Amino acid sequence: MxxxxxxxxxxxxxxxxxxxxxxVLAVVRRPADLDCPHAPGDFERPESIAAHLSPGDRLFLNSSLWPGVADAHRAVIDLAREAGVAQVVTVSVRHARPGGRLGQxxxxxxxxxxxASxxxxxxxxxxxxxxxxxxxxRDGRFHGSYGAARVNYVDIRDVAGAAAALLTRPIGPSATYPLTGPEAFTHDEIAAAITAATGRPVAYADLPVPAMTAHLTAQGMPEDVAAQLAVMMREMETEDWASATTAVEDLTGRPPRSLADFLADHAHAFDA
Ligand SMILES: NC(=O)c1ccc[n+]([C@@H]2O[C@H](COP(=O)([O-])OP(=O)(O)OC[C@H]3O[C@@H](n4cnc5c(N)ncnc54)[C@H](OP(=O)(O)O)[C@@H]3O)[C@@H](O)[C@H]2O)c1
Structure with a gap:
């Protein structure tokens, strides 16, 4: 399973x-509209996830960023080992490291x-x-503190495709896969691409870190998180968020979707 x-x-x-x-067995914390078998489990009670694990199972370990996520996922890893799980595939983030910013x-x-498990x-x-x-x-604008940094975004469908390949093919050597799209852009270039795809003008507004922090806080983000996110955006000018890897194609057999592919599929979904 x-x-x-x-x-x-x-x-x-x-x-x-x-x-x-x-x-497939999906483990969900509340009633869900999923078109596959599912059962209740909540990371806040790791044993409620582990209750669904049997010897030989393959586990997709994934939730979101919440205060207890590291402890909960580590507890589920320990319980998965005790249950005889054959493989764990997890979603992390580029440049993840203890002590890093936000989700890193x-x-x-x-x-x-x-x-280490x-x-x-x-x-x-x-x-x-x-x-x-x-x-x-929103309203033809988006904001950030990226400056002139080139940033490589990846399509969620390619993250899912890589996970599906790993969970269905014979289990290979353990490895870490940085997943990227095929190319990196400045945010001015991204705005121009959205404008071309939607037919409506979209502009990128680059803000100094304090102004971006205030912008995110005004949208309801806690101030400490907003401040870290704005700094992280600014650091993309010096940390490598631009390079492309071959991991998506290596795993799925298909090149990663480009920004143009994504925009062609989602142009209708941008806020008018
Ligand atoms: N967004 C990005 O650009 C980005 C980039 C790189 C990496 N990532 C990482 O990608 C991962 C997945 O992101 P995503 O966009 O798929 O997240 P998402 O859309 O927020 O989905 C999170 C999922 O985890 C479930 N969940 C959260 N807390 C849970 C709990 N206590 N017990 C059980 N289930 C719980 C949620 O269930 P409910 O539906 O019940 O809430 C939902 O199914 C995250 O770890 C994130 O850090 C994100």
Missing amino acids: IVVTGATGSVGRALVALLPRDE DPHGRIDEHLR GLPHAILRPGGFMQNLLTEV
Whole structure:
């Protein structure tokens, strides 16, 4: 059985759509509109996830960024090993490391724990999701502190495709896969691409870090998170968020979707 956590989320939904229906069990924390078998389980009670694990199962370990995520995922890894799980595939983030910014820290700690567990595993480390752009563009504008940094975004469908390949093919050596799209763009270039795809003018507004922090806080983000996110955007000018890897194509046999592919499929979904 392929046990999928986070199945109601962006990556999880795209993943279960790619897996053989009779081999999947999604574990969900509340009633879900999923077109595959599912059962209740909540990371806040790791044993409620582990209750669905049997010897030889393959586990997709994934939720979101919440305060207890590192402890919960590490507990589920330990319980998965006790249950005789054959493989864990998890979604991390590019440049994950303990002590890193925002999600990089918990993902880094989870990844270290998984590597030390002795369980066969695959760690997927995507850059930012192209789908984020759908919610960031409002009234013909989106904001950031990226400056002139070139940033490589990846399509969630390719993250799911990589996970599906790893969960369905014979289990290979454990490895970490940085997942990217085929190319990187500045945010001015991304705005121009959205404008061309939607036929409506979209502009990118680059803000100094304090102004971006205030912008995110005004949208309801806690101030400490907003400040870290704005700094992380600015750091993309010096940390490598631009380079492309071959991991998506290596795993799925198809080149990763380009920004143009994503925009062609989602032009209708941008806020008018
Ligand atoms: N967004 C990006 O650009 C980006 C880039 C790189 C990496 N990532 C990483 O990608 C991963 C997946 O992201 P995503 O966009 O698919 O997340 P998402 O859409 O927010 O989905 C999160 C999923 O986890 C479930 N979940 C959350 N807390 C849970 C709990 N306590 N118990 C059980 N299930 C729980 C949610 O269930 P409910 O439906 O019940 O809430 C949902 O199914 C995250 O770890 C994120 O850090 C994101």
